[in-house]
Amino acid sequence: MGTFRIEGGHQLKGEITPQGAKNEALQILCAVLLTDEKVTIHNIPDIVDVNKLIALLEDLGVKIQKKGKGSYTFKSDDVNLEYLQSDQFKQDGRGLRGSIMLVGPLLGRFGKGYIPKPGGDKIGRRRLDTHFEGFIKLGAKFRYNKEEYFYGVEAEKLKGTYMLLDEASVTGTANIVMAAVLAEGTTTIYNAACEPYLQQLCKMLVRMGAKITGIGSNLLNIEGVESLGGTDHTMLPDMIEIGSWVGLAAMTKSELTIKNVSWDDLGQIPNAFQKLGIKLERRNDDIYVPAHKDGYEVQNYIDGSILTIADAPWPGLTPDLLSILLVVAIQAKGEVVIHQKMFESRLFFVDKLLDMGAKIILCDPHRATVIGHNFQSTLKATTMTSPDIRAGVSLLIAALSAKGTSTIHNIEQIDRGYENIDERLRAIGAKIDRI
Numbered sequence: 001m002g003t004f005r006i007e008g009g010h011q012l013k014g015e016i017t018p019q020g021a022k023n024e025a026l027q028i029l030c031a032v033l034l035t036d037e038k039v040t041i042h043n044i045p046d047i048v049d050v051n052k053l054i055a056l057l058e059d060l061g062v063k064i065q066k067k068g069k070g071s072y073t074f075k076s077d078d079v080n081l082e083y084l085q086s087d088q089f090k091q092d093g094r095g096l097r098g099s100i101m102l103v104g105p106l107l108g109r110f111g112k113g114y115i116p117k118p119g120g121d122k123i124g125r126r127r128l129d130t131h132f133e134g135f136i137k138l139g140a141k142f143r144y145n146k147e148e149y150f151y152g153v154e155a156e157k158l159k160g161t162y163m164l165l166d167e168a169s170v171t172g173t174a175n176i177v178m179a180a181v182l183a184e185g186t187t188t189i190y191n192a193a194c195e196p197y198l199q200q201l202c203k204m205l206v207r208m209g210a211k212i213t214g215i216g217s218n219l220l221n222i223e224g225v226e227s228l229g230g231t232d233h234t235m236l237p238d239m240i241e242i243g244s245w246v247g248l249a250a251m252t253k254s255e256l257t258i259k260n261v262s263w264d265d266l267g268q269i270p271n272a273f274q275k276l277g278i279k280l281e282r283r284n285d286d287i288y289v290p291a292h293k294d295g296y297e298v299q300n301y302i303d304g305s306i307l308t309i310a311d312a313p314w315p316g317l318t319p320d321l322l323s324i325l326l327v328v329a330i331q332a333k334g335e336v337v338i339h340q341k342m343f344e345s346r347l348f349f350v351d352k353l354l355d356m357g358a359k360i361i362l363c364d365p366h367r368a369t370v371i372g373h374n375f376q377s378t379l380k381a382t383t384m385t386s387p388d389i390r391a392g393v394s395l396l397i398a399a400l401s402a403k404g405t406s407t408i409h410n411i412e413q414i415d416r417g418y419e420n421i422d423e424r425l426r427a428i429g430a431k432i433d434r435i
Contacts, residue, residue, distance in 0.1 A: 002411040004422065007431035008381060008402035011291065012254035014428040016245055018237040018261060019045040019419040020070060023320075024197035025235060026098030027174045029053050029074075031201060032062065033105040034178060035208060036077035037230030044070045044235065048416040052096045059083055059092065060102075081106075084114045090150060091116075100131060104175035107140060107153050108182040117149035130165055130172030137163045138176070138183055160185030160224055168193045168218065168313040174201055181210040183224040192220045195314040196265040200236060207231040236262050241418065242287065243269050243321045244393050247328040249289035250278045250296060251401040253375075256428065258287040268317045272309055272325060275299050276332050295375045298334030306369075310339035319343065323394040326350070330358045330379065331401065332372035339367050349391035352384045356402055381406040389417035396421075400430055 020043035029050070032039045044050060046069075054072070058064050061080035065073045083089050084106070093099040094116040103113035113135075132142050132153065140155040160183045165172065173193040178201075180187035192198075194216055202215045208231045211223035242261050249256040250273070263270075263285055270280050270287070277296030281288040300307050311319035319342045326338045330353065340346050344365040353360060356379040359371035381404030386392030392414040399406035408414075411434070414421060422434045 001409055002415070003435040004396065004408045004411050005433045005435055006396065006399040006406045006408065008400050008404060008406060009378070010252070010400070010429060010431055012249070012252055012256060012425075012429040015257045015259055016424060016428055017259040018241045018245070019047070020235040021045070021197055021238040022047060022049060022240070022417050023170070024200050025050045026053060027101055027171070027197060027201045028204060028233060028235060029057065030098075030101040030105055031178055031204060032057065032074035033060075033076050033079065033102065034109055034182065034205070035228040035230060036075070038073050038075045039208075039230050040067070040071065040073045040232045042071045042232070042234040044072060045238065046070065046419045048412065049096060049098060052092075053098055056092055056096070056099060056102070059088070079110070081110060081112065084112075089114075089116070090148065098171075100128060101171055101175050101178070103131065103135070103151075103153060104178035107135060107155065108158060108179040111156060112152070112154045114150065114152045117151070130167055130169040131175045134163055134165070134172065134176035134189075135179060137161050138179055138187065158183035158224075160187040160222070162188045163190070165189065165191040167191070170195050170198055173220075174198055177202065177205070177212070177220065177222065180222045181205055181212070181224065181228065182226075183222075185224055187222040187224070189220040189222070190218065192218050193313060194218050196236060196239075196267075200233075204231060204233045207233075236265055239266055239269060240318065240320045240390070242266065243273070244324050244397070246273050246278065246280065246287065246289055247324040248397050248400065250276075250292055250328050251331055251397050253291050253293055254289075254428075255291040256289045257283070258289070260285055261287050263287075267315050269321065272317050272321065273328070275307060275309065276325065276328055276336065278328070296332055298329070298332045298336050298372065300334065306335050306337060308337040308339055311341055319346070320390050322346070323349070323390040324397065326360075326368060326370060327353065327394040327398050329370040329372055330360070330398070331375050332370075333374035335369060335371050337367060337369050341366060346388070346391070349387050349395065352382070352395055353379075353398060355382050356380050356398055358398075378403045380404060383407040383409070385409045386411060386413040389413055393418060393421075400425075400432070
């Protein structure tokens, strides 16, 4: 189990460039299975979860060539479907949450898709019902082996249909879209997710020959085609990492420039930080965060009531940033309620922040009230264990702002979502060592 040792209390300075988007990569990489032609993808992040998925594709028989940093070509002209029934696949697929998105393209192109119950973060239940209900509506037969926790869908030919999703699931929508592009007839998906990463997937599929309208809305129309061709695709920067660096700059009173952030795809993220009183400046496509030497003050509602920051489907605030916003609020002037609606275990890391001296009331599994210090007292260094990717980075931000030397164990969770994070932090002045 890896460990970070962090000497906190230092101001940082410089530029940092966000990696390619993890959540986009997990969709885009699965889409290479939809064609036997070459697909080239750029700006792929070098992180554990993405590398696991690339290894899974290779084991499936996809021919993969690395062209340069973050750039790969994929050719799925000899896919080994027998691997899907192997014990090795049942083991490998279980360790990666994103493996669920292999099912849609496999079902669409080959008429069968299998997956073991995926693992990933310990942040509460993540239902797969939306995925499989969509496949069933397209005409697939569903089966589930309870003893092995193994799911399967099969169909001779998928047929387009109308469906109203029970939730605007990003991965569910992506999976259904990837199955529907090769189905017979027209598929209409209402209450579809419309996050920028899903828009990216749809635009890539259109370049491959798919017929999709309504991209960017919650109503997608997909006219099935016989086959798809190859394409080139460049992934967006990771919006969660961008938010992490904004939070880090505020907590450490540092002057940072975050490069090439694709401002137009950030949605509510800049606004959420501004509600906490954090100043952001748009400089071309960069975010400039000045050193907050006098701190930052929570902006209450216009009637004076306490601010609530909550997650919501796009264009609402992504749930992945709430852990970071919670930590940033620790040093704000004022109070804020953080309402995490989607996952019932994601706020359980606050006990570690309480040990550091934070003033947080955990109201229930979904809500926490943060009473800001306004930098009148600093957090104390401590020893912690990272429970998931986003909580891990939140604890890292807290440690970099704290007085003394902190230790964070189980940093493999952080490595799942952040590329070479210790090296990149050292480049802007952080005192962090990987043990």
